[in-house]
Amino acid sequence: xxxxxxxxxxxxxxxxxxxxxxxxxxxxxxxxxxxxxxxxxxxxxxxxxxxxxxxxxxxxxxxxxxxxxxxxxxxxxxxxxxxxxxxxxxxxxxxxxxxxxxxxxxxxxxxxxxxxxxxxxxxxxxxxxxxxxxxxxxxxxxxxxxxxxxxxxxxxxxxxxxxxxxxxxxxxxxxxxxxxxxxxxxxxxxxxxxxxxxxxxxxxxxxxxxxxxxxxxxxxxxxxxxxxxxxxxxxxxxxxxxxxxxxx
Amino acid sequence: xxxxxxxxxxxxxxxxxxxxxxxxxxxxxxxxxxxxxxxxxxxxxxxxxxxxxxx
Numbered sequence: 001x002x003x004x005x006x007x008x009x010x011x012x013x014x015x016x017x018x019x020x021x022x023x024x025x026x027x028x029x030x031x032x033x034x035x036x037x038x039x040x041x042x043x044x045x046x047x048x049x050x051x052x053x054x055x056x057x058x059x060x061x062x063x064x065x066x067x068x069x070x071x072x073x074x075x076x077x078x079x080x081x082x083x084x085x086x087x088x089x090x091x092x093x094x095x096x097x098x099x100x101x102x103x104x105x106x107x108x109x110x111x112x113x114x115x116x117x118x119x120x121x122x123x124x125x126x127x128x129x130x131x132x133x134x135x136x137x138x139x140x141x142x143x144x145x146x147x148x149x150x151x152x153x154x155x156x157x158x159x160x161x162x163x164x165x166x167x168x169x170x171x172x173x174x175x176x177x178x179x180x181x182x183x184x185x186x187x188x189x190x191x192x193x194x195x196x197x198x199x200x201x202x203x204x205x206x207x208x209x210x211x212x213x214x215x216x217x218x219x220x221x222x223x224x225x226x227x228x229x230x231x232x233x234x235x236x237x238x239x240x241x242x243x244x245x246x247x248x
Numbered sequence: 249x250x251x252x253x254x255x256x257x258x259x260x261x262x263x264x265x266x267x268x269x270x271x272x273x274x275x276x277x278x279x280x281x282x283x284x285x286x287x288x289x290x291x292x293x294x295x296x297x298x299x300x301x302x303x
Contacts, residue, residue, distance in 0.1 A: 052256050053257075054258040054261060054262065056258075057262055057265045060265050061265070064269070103272050107268060107269055110265075111268065114264055115265070118258055216273065224279075224280045224283075226284060227280045227281075230287045234291050239291060240291065243291045246292075247292050
């Protein structure tokens, strides 16, 4: 049944309709979890014993940084599938993910800077974690630029997929940068094999925000994919039929 | 209330972080909506023009 679902999702018209129905559900659940996360993050969690109230930046910064890497991996896997099986829908997913991924990477860097100033006394240092995350932003921007530079969208998708796959080497570098090098950035508190070294009162808003960002990505990537698909298929019969139907 | 916004002196760093997150999240929702709408109107115009050329 699952295989049949994916097979059907390969059909542009079916994808367009089903995605359209899924988006409101993802959006609603995103908003519910976001509001819960904001409530716990801003009102119902204690200040940190060292960083005081500034720790509340974490509830944006850490989920954004996780998303920047998560989206990259999703994008690279879609790229691999596109290269091997030449599936149009996964090609669209690669470029649709890139813009959202770039946004989260920028957000992680900017909030990190706003957190770094009061805690480290500087907006920016060239330590391994910050530098590798900046490279991630350049990878995303490179993918977006490359895609818009190539006229033939099937060729563009192939080029972009290769770039996405090559860049995947940066993901473990970002994750382990705080262990491999002596960084100003602190080491992981949650994503490690040991139990998280964070109190439950801070872990709850952090995980709520992280989950809400995942749902947000699901909704937004589908919105982008629909817009992209419509643009690409503008001369096909299913699009013309649908627009005529709407115009009535 | 003002104590809440002051955030123990860190308000100047915390609120810009949340505001930026808000702007980025909203922009990523609005952008594909506008893109799709534009494409639909473009296609509709093309269809109308083709039909007018026929008659």
